[in-house]
Amino acid sequence: MGSGELYGLGDEILRRLRGRFRIDEGEFAALKAGRSGDPFKVLVATIISQNTNERNTFLALERLEKEVGLEPPRIVAAGASRVEEAIRVAGLQRQKAAAIVEVSRLLLREYGGDLRRLLSEGEERVREVLGSVRGIGEKTVDVLLALSGYPVVPVDTHVRRVARRLGLARGSGYRAVREALHRVFREEARLEAHLLLIKLGREVCKARGPRCRECPLRDLCPSASGGQP
Ligand code: SF4
Structure with a gap:
């Protein structure tokens, strides 16, 4: 798959996550500190x-x-x-x-x-x-x-788990996951992708018992049926 096609997937993921979650800086210490x-x-x-x-x-x-x-x-x-x-x-x-x-x-x-x-x-x-x-x-x-404005998707525990369940990243090493996400999300959308994937991981795609039935990405997700509570 070319990067153009993957960016299309990233755009669609973000469109759906934006429709579902609101980024509140009170929920992200670093974001609030950045203000x-x-x-x-x-x-x-x-x-x-x-x-x-x-x-x-x-x-x-x-x-x-x-x-x-x-x-x-x-x-x-x-x-x-x-x-x-x-x-x-x-x-x-x-x-x-x-x-x-x-x-x-x-x-x-x-x-x-x-x-x-x-x-x-x-x-x-x-x-x-x-x-x-x-x-x-x-x-x-x-x-x-x-x-600080660099096009990077930081990978925390939620981002790693969600990226792997969604099939966006195969490896589990830090850099492998980050580079895989860089192929999916455009440079200008990477900070937002980081924040929205954390929201998805905290509220829906939880470590134990992902709530696939209420997930806005379920039809895109190869783990959806296995993760159905
Ligand atoms: S469908 Fe389920 S496993 Fe896939 S991202 Fe959503 S909650 Fe996670």
Whole structure:
């Protein structure tokens, strides 16, 4: 199948998902953080959001902003234990605080504390630099890239599951799923595709007991009958 044909499928999937779901930024911590226009806030929100829900992510981010500040110099000056204490509600605070402090140090050292400067160096450079920080995975970098205007579909647990059930991605490795989704969704629609596939995964195509009968994609989905509750 050529990419033109796959983009047609992606367009149809998005048309149906748009008809069913509304993207509320209150349900996506990184998206809400992105409204500030500050990519560093998006990065910190995404690190905090690992293995926790949006509510706890918001609480942790707010507390970190109030008690420490959301700028690399403040975070480095405060140190890991104060960051850890501020984000405790989100869990895994030790690893997350270490990552937040390390990336703050790196940005101060290499980019004058300005993540926008790194972002202006292009997708591959962003992946290389941030990927070197322990505790910052590919999904975290992709969320930052997507919310900074790069044409990327970040793959979280919902996106991976839905993509595989829909037959859009065969492999399960992070990059294999992402590249498969890039063949289906046009560049300008990739952030929206990420958000809508998460909504589908959270509300309909659940890990246990997908609700195929109420799924807007059921006639397109090779897993539909097997997933019928
Ligand atoms: S039809 Fe079922 S398995 Fe397929 S995407 Fe919808 S809920 Fe998931």
